[in-house]
Amino acid sequence: MEEYGYEVGKVIGNGSYGTVYEAYYTKQKVHVAVKIISKKKASEDYLNKFLPREIQVMKVSRHKYLINFYQAIETTSRVYMILELAQGGDVLEWIQRYGACSESLAGKWFSQLTLGIAYLHSKGIVHRPCLTPRPSAAGRDLKLENLLLDKRENVKISDFGFAKMVPTTVQIQQKSSQHLMGCFSHLSQTYCGSFAYACPEILLGLPYNPFLSDIWSMGVILYTLVAAHLPFDDTNLKKLLRETQKEVNFPANHPVSQECKNLIHMMLRQAAKRATILDILKDPWVLKFQPERPNHEIQILEVLCVPQSSSTTTSRPAEVAS
Structure with missing residues (x-):
């Protein structure tokens, strides 16, 4: 060196x-x-x-x-x-030291996470929180340990060990729902990562949409920021599967606004009804914490979600500006 x-x-x-x-x-x-x-x-x-x-x-x-x-x-x-180098440690360490974030700090960090994931999704890249029983895979997915902080306590997404670039051109099937159009219609079958952050379809061993898998993990992250603990008990797989099928509950000792709860519910739901990164960018609670409305990012991601005829293909859109 x-x-x-x-x-x-x-x-x-x-x-x-x-x-x-x-x-x-x-x-x-x-x-x-x-x-x-x-x-x-x-x-x-x-x-x-x-x-x-x-x-x-x-x-x-x-x-x-x-x-x-x-x-x-x-x-x-x-x-x-x-x-x-991110000199501020990681978000998990922060939570362990100080407990639940104020909603304003959670909003700041989550809105930064949202812009980072929007950038990746716009390029056809998924961070891919997924699942494997192998100990060697631990630590490489979208979770609190992989959200680092710079010296100004801004979020830096790290660890792309299982990130994936989805093919740049995806044939649109006529029966695909609008919710899974464009790159969002890609299905993956590789499982690697942490039980606690894995969406139900991964836990069930089903082919899954990796973009929507990222969204589920974002929901787990936001819940943990405002509650200071994970939304689901991952010590028992059967119990975890049952819990992920239900609407998540919030602790009474940490007041959380209804807007924030609504957003978390949008992310922690079954894949067919789960929010996309575009939905999150437009969410009123997230917009409150953005310095300005992310119109450029929204316009680019709309290309991925607009219904197309079955005879067309979608190409990778222009990148979201950093």
């Missing part, structure tokens, strides 16, 4: 296949994060499939609410990923 101009410092995170360090880049005099992946510890599947996909997704993604990717360096024994 010294040959490339990096002075590696303290450990700031640990993963299944590697460790994240704080480092100083002497050439530009900036602090960065270095994710070091051991080829000896990592599975062939991860090294040959998921790691290249993660690097590809991060290379094409530039947004103020995503962790930026700077460089990848590969040696015979390791892969080094140079990333933006």
